[in-house]
Amino acid sequence: MVKKKIIACEVVIDAMQAFLPDDVETETLPMSLHVNPKALRQKLQERIDALDGIYDPIVLGFGLCSQATIGLRATHSRLVIARTDDCIGIFLGSRDAYRQQMMKEPGTYFLTCGWAGANSGTPFNEYERSRERWGAERAKRLLKSMLRHYRRLVYINTAGKEAHLEAHDYARDIADKHSLHYEELEGQTNLIKKLIHGPWDDDCVLVPPGETVKLENFMTGNT
Numbered sequence: 001m002v003k004k005k006i007i008a009c010e011v012v013i014d015a016m017q018a019f020l021p022d023d024v025e026t027e028t029l030p031m032s033l034h035v036n037p038k039a040l041r042q043k044l045q046e047r048i049d050a051l052d053g054i055y056d057p058i059v060l061g062f063g064l065c066s067q068a069t070i071g072l073r074a075t076h077s078r079l080v081i082a083r084t085d086d087c088i089g090i091f092l093g094s095r096d097a098y099r100q101q102m103m104k105e106p107g108t109y110f111l112t113c114g115w116a117g118a119n120s121g122t123p124f125n126e127y128e129r130s131r132e133r134w135g136a137e138r139a140k141r142l143l144k145s146m147l148r149h150y151r152r153l154v155y156i157n158t159a160g161k162e163a164h165l166e167a168h169d170y171a172r173d174i175a176d177k178h179s180l181h182y183e184e185l186e187g188q189t190n191l192i193k194k195l196i197h198g199p200w201d202d203d204c205v206l207v208p209p210g211e212t213v214k215l216e217n218f219m220t221g222n223t
Contacts, residue, residue: 002054006196007047008061009034011114012087015158015187016061019196025055031115037068048074057206059195063089064218072213079207080200082191083218090195091156093188094203101185107151109180112158112187113167153180158187 006026008016013028020026027047033040044060051058053076062069063084072079082090088110089098101108155171168184175182191203200206205217 002056004057004059005051005055006059006061007044007051008059009087011112012061012090012192014114015091015112015189016192016196019189019193021196024196034065034068037066040065040068041071044069045072048072048077048079052077057200061087061090061195063087063095064215067215069213070215072207073211074207074209076209078209079205079213080195081205081207081213081217082195083203083205084191085218088156090191091158091187092185093190097188101154105152105181107149109147109150109153110156111153111167111171111174112156114158147178147180151181153178153182155182155184156187157184 004024006013006016006020006024008026008028010028010031013026016026029040029043029047033043044062048058052074055077057078057080058074059080060069060072061082063082063086064070065086069081084090084095085098088101089095091110091112092098092101153171153175155168157168171184172182174180194200194203205213207213207217
């Protein structure tokens with residue numbers, strides 16, 4: 001029996017841990033790859049090529065992610081991807097839930113426990129590195145420029161109690177330091193569970209063997 005394999009960003013794997021069966025294998029890619037969508041696409045294709053035909057399906061714990069998943073292809077395995085604009089939709093349970101939040105306040109920065117603990121990929125991590133390299137004043141100017149379009153910070157609780165409290169305090173502190181309106185949302189697990197267990201319905205992109213992931217796959221359902 002051919003088993004499924006999950007390849008996911010480190011912050012998505014963090015949220016998946018509680019729902020992963022013992023017999024499902026996973027691979028983790030660093031969050032920092034999101035900075036360069038072409039590099040992320042290349043890395044994903046490399047891993048798909050290595051696993052093609054050995055595992056089926058190959059589940060990608062990603063969304064559209066700046067079109068990094070467009071063009072991916074497996075010859076012998078099915079590909080499953082979340083039908084969301086990016087990982088935020090996975091944590092909120094659907095593409096529509098994410099878009100509702102962005103309609104409420106387009107200038108929103110989202111954090112989860114996984115992002116709070118990640119070593120790279122957020123403006124706040126970059127601030128710490130810049131401060132060490134160039135000093136506090138220059139780092140503050142850089143961060144202010146990076147956050148100039150943001151007015152709200154939303155912390156999505158996807159963690160257990162202990163980890164949640166630490167990440168919550170981190171997110172709250174970030175909002176206070178940078179004068180961002182703070183809100184907290186309870187993370188939804190339905191899409192995470194679907195990626196792991198199925199059914200791969202209209203919340204997911206299901207790509208048959210030999211076909212290529214296309215932009216229109218994220219615009220319409222599987223039927």
